[in-house]
Amino acid sequence: MSWEPEIEELRRREALAEQMGGEERVARQHSFGKLTVRERVDALIDPGSLHEVGKIAGRATYDEDGRMVDFLPANMIFGRARIEGRPVVVLGDDFTVRGGAADASIGRKMLLAEQSAGEWRMPIVRIIDGTGGGGSVRTLDTGGRTYIPEVTGWGVSVENLANVPVVAMALGPCAGLGAARVAASHYAVMVKGLSQVFAAGPPVVKALGEDLTKEELGGWEIHARNGVCDEAVDSEEEAMASVRRFLSYLPSSIDELPPRVETGDPSDRRDEALIKVIPRERRRVYKMRPIVETLVDQGSFFEIGRYWGRASITGLARIDGWPVAVIASDPYIAGGAWTADSSDKLIRFIDLAQTFHLPVVHLVDVPGFAIGLEAEKAATIRHGVRAMSAVYQATVPWCTIMVRKAFGIAGAAVRNHARAQFRYAWPSGDWGSLPVEGGIEAAYKRDLEAAEDPEALLAELRAKMEAVRSPFRTADAFLAEEIIDPRDTRPLLCEFANLAQRLLKTGPSTFALRP
Numbered sequence: 267m268s269w270e271p272e273i274e275e276l277r278r279r280e281a282l283a284e285q286m287g288g289e290e291r292v293a294r295q296h297s298f299g300k301l302t303v304r305e306r307v308d309a310l311i312d313p314g315s316l317h318e319v320g321k322i323a324g325r326a327t328y329d330e331d332g333r334m335v336d337f338l339p340a341n342m343i344f345g346r347a348r349i350e351g352r353p354v355v356v357l358g359d360d361f362t363v364r365g366g367a368a369d370a371s372i373g374r375k376m377l378l379a380e381q382s383a384g385e386w387r388m389p390i391v392r393i394i395d396g397t398g399g400g401g402s403v404r405t406l407d408t409g410g411r412t413y414i415p416e417v418t419g420w421g422v423s424v425e426n427l428a429n430v431p432v433v434a435m436a437l438g439p440c441a442g443l444g445a446a447r448v449a450a451s452h453y454a455v456m457v458k459g460l461s462q463v464f465a466a467g468p469p470v471v472k473a474l475g476e477d478l479t480k481e482e483l484g485g486w487e488i489h490a491r492n493g494v495c496d497e498a499v500d501s502e503e504e505a506m507a508s509v510r511r512f513l514s515y516l517p518s519s520i521d522e523l524p525p526r527v528e529t530g531d532p533s534d535r536r537d538e539a540l541i542k543v544i545p546r547e548r549r550r551v552y553k554m555r556p557i558v559e560t561l562v563d564q565g566s567f568f569e570i571g572r573y574w575g576r577a578s579i580t581g582l583a584r585i586d587g588w589p590v591a592v593i594a595s596d597p598y599i600a601g602g603a604w605t606a607d608s609s610d611k612l613i614r615f616i617d618l619a620q621t622f623h624l625p626v627v628h629l630v631d632v633p634g635f636a637i638g639l640e641a642e643k644a645a646t647i648r649h650g651v652r653a654m655s656a657v658y659q660a661t662v663p664w665c666t667i668m669v670r671k672a673f674g675i676a677g678a679a680v681r682n683h684a685r686a687q688f689r690y691a692w693p694s695g696d697w698g699s700l701p702v703e704g705g706i707e708a709a710y711k712r713d714l715e716a717a718e719d720p721e722a723l724l725a726e727l728r729a730k731m732e733a734v735r736s737p738f739r740t741a742d743a744f745l746a747e748e749i750i751d752p753r754d755t756r757p758l759l760c761e762f763a764n765l766a767q768r769l770l771k772t773g774p775s776t777f778a779l780r781p
Contacts, residue, residue, distance in 0.1 A: 279322040283339040287362030295362050299460060300438060301502055303343055303358040306393050310506045311347035311356060318345035319382075323372050338363060340372040341396070344379040346388070349510055352518055355383040358393035361438055377419035384422055387519035389431035391509060392447055395438035417443060423450055428621060428774060430519045433509050436461040436495065437502060439480055452618055453512045453570065454495040455505045456486045461498075463489050490573040493611060498573065511568055515582040515589040516622045521772050523623050524589035529563040533586045533760035537561075540752035544670055544694040551597040554579060557669070558594055558629065561756050563587065575611030577602055577636075585627070586760040588767065591619035591662075594629035595669070603636040604676040606644035609653035616656040620775045625663040625766040627759060628681065634674035654679035659777055663687070663766035667755060668746070672697040688762050690755065691746045695737040706731060 286292055286302060295302050301309065307316060324339035341363035347356050357379040383390035426432050427450065434451035439462045448454050448463050456463070464471075464484035471483060486498035499505050517524050537560045545552055559567055562583035569581035579594040593612065595602035604612070619626050635641070635650045657679050666681045668691035677697060681687050706727050707714065717723040733739075740746040750758065 276322070279334075279337065282337045283321050283324065286339060286360050287364075291362035298438075300361070300395070302362060303360040303393060303395070306435075306437065306502065306506075307343065307347070307356055307358055309503065310391065310393075310509065311349055311354070312351065315348040316345050316356070317347070318343060319378070320344065320372070320375050323375065340375055342372070342375045342379075344375055346382070349389075349391075349513060352513070353386075353388050354513070355379055355386075355388050355390040356393070357390065359395045359438075359444070361395040373418050377422065380419050380422040380426060383430050383432075384426045387430060387521055389433065389513055389516070389518055390426060391433045391435065391513075392451070393435050393437060394440045394444050394447055395436075396440070396444055417446075423447070427452065428520070431513055431516045431622070433512065435505050435509060436463055437505065438462075439464075439467060439484075441465070441467045445484075449494055452621075453497075453509070455497040455499060455508050456490060456495045457502055457505055458486050458498050458500055460502070461486060463494055493571065493574045493607065493614070496571045512570075512582070515568065515584075515624075520621060520623070520774055523767075523770050523772060526587045526589075527584060529566060529584055529587050531563040531566075531586075534757050536753040536756065538753060540755065543752070544692065546694075548670075548696060551601075553598070554594050554596050554629065554631070554669075558583070558592055561585075561627075561629075561759060562590070562592065567592065570615065571611050575605070575608035577605050578608040578612055580611060580615040582624070583627075585756075585763040588763040589624055590763060591615065591624040591626045592629070593626060595631040597631050597670075600636050601633045602631045602671065603633050604646070604650045604653065604679075605636040605641065606646045606649040609646070609649035612653045613656045616653075616660050617777070620660050620662055620777065623662060623770045623772065625665070625763060625770070626660065627762075628664065628666045630666060630668050630672050630677075630680045631670040632673070632676050632680060633671045634676045650676060650679075658682045658684075661776065663762070663769050665759060665762040665766075666690070667759075668692060668695045668697070670694050670696055674699065688758075689746075690748050690750045690758060691737055691741075692752050692755075693737060693749055694752075695740075695746065695749070696735060697737075697740070698735065 284304065286304065292302055320340070321343070324337055326334045327336040329335050339360070341360040342357060343360060344355065344357040347354055357376060379390065382388070432451045434448045434454040436448045436454060436456045437460065440448050441464055445463045445465055459481070462480040462484040468478055468480055468483055471478060486495070489495045490498040497508055499508060515524060540557070540560065543552060543557060558579065562585050566584040567581055568583065569579065571580055577596055577599040579596050581592050583590055583592050593615065616626070636646050654675065660682070664681050665688040668689065672680055681689060706724065710727055714720045714723055737746055737749055741749050
């Protein structure tokens with residue numbers, strides 16, 4: 267009466283599934299310097315925490331007596347696991363089985379993984395290596411027909427972006443649907459020299475007359491610099507570490523608030539270097555990242571998208587242990603002006619903060635929108651206005667630090683001025699509708715042309731404007747609420763981070779991140 271024979275058959279099939287595409291295919295995967303999907307999952311999650319779902323799904327061959335004589339597992343594995351003690355859904359492509367192509371996949375596995383993440387409110391990590399459920403011409407031969415394309419469960423994937431953290435790890439050539447699954451995420455990471463992302467691979471593109479290698483067509487230097495991926499690292503192990511760290515700042519879903527972590531960094535810490543970090547000569551640049559690093563909890567700044575939209579710095583950090591979203595200008599890139607790509611970067615990042623209830627800290631040194639012919643060709647004003655709209659749409663608590671410049675429309679987009687948000691100005695602040703430099707000649711053109719000594723008049727006008735542009739003049743009229751000692755910035759930000767918790771609410775945002 268025992269069911270022991272069936273359990274033995276189950277264990278046999280599980281063992282076959284663990285062989286993936288077989289010894290030869292596994293060896294080939296390793297020869298490329300790549301881990302197998304099972305090795306990747308084990309390296310990503312807490313040891314022993316995987317509960318695999320559908321392990322024995324695949325394609326079996328039976329003899330005339332109904333006994334299984336051969337088995338090829340599905341080329342995706344998925345299950346529930348834990349990362350730093352928190353439950354997650356993990357979905358991984360197995361490149362050793364038909365290179366991840368659709369004719370070896372079982373579409374319901376991917377669908378159920380996405381459904382499980384959304385309905386059970388768990389982050390989902392996609393390990394993508396291949397077409398990730400995409401197509402192969404071989405299916406025309408095996409299926410005997412073609413079909414109108416559709417992506418089963420894509421609606422669920424889009425819904426997940428509004429509800430749970432979605433992470434994509436591109437760990438090989440990701441084409442077609444695989445590439446789409448990389449892009450449709452909150453955080454995507456590539457490995458240099460190992461990962462490529464493209465809508466169609468080199469053989470297809472060659473038919474159009476472009477003979478390119480995989481790296482030339484879709485390597486990290488392309489996609490980490492255009493925003494398809496947020497990070498490029500040197501190894502799979504680094505990719506997994508970055509995923510674990512990214513998730514540590516976020517709640518498991520929108521129904522929770524971001525978790526606080528004790529960092530041991532005093533909330534009253536003051537850095538003496540801040541009093542002299544901004545040059546008095548306004549044309550001189552300085553490094554913004556060290557400022558960010560000293561204001562947030564030590565070692566907590568996790569930059570996102572460092573290779574693209576580089577005029578804006580974005581990243582997650584902790585302040586007094588609380589997770590926050592940090593936006594900052596980089597005066598080394600376009601003077602910190604909002605470019606078309608940095609505006610797109612800001613939109614995506616603000617959407618992330620809004621979706622997962624992260625207060626925003628914005629360090630401002632913005633001379634305006636990027637200008638000139640190339641900026642106009644890039645439709646900078648349209649991208650910039652969309653970024654401005656994202657700022658005004660955001661309802662999470664927002665604290666602005668006016669570090670130096672704030673000019674024009676972009677200068678007006680550093681916060682929603684219709685709300686009672688915190689704003690502090692450093693004495694290095696310099697703002698207005700447009701910079702004084704260059705503006706005097708335009709505003710006083712006729713006076714200068716009529717003057718007996720134009721240079722003397724210009725010098726006089728500059729001296730006059732230099733006095734007027736003092737931030738203390740702005741504070742006189744209460745148009746700058748507080749001018750502070752830069753060394754007091756961290757204690758004030760810690761106060762903000764703690765007060766912000768009173769305002770944060772769980773649940774869906776009025777708008778969600780768009781891929």
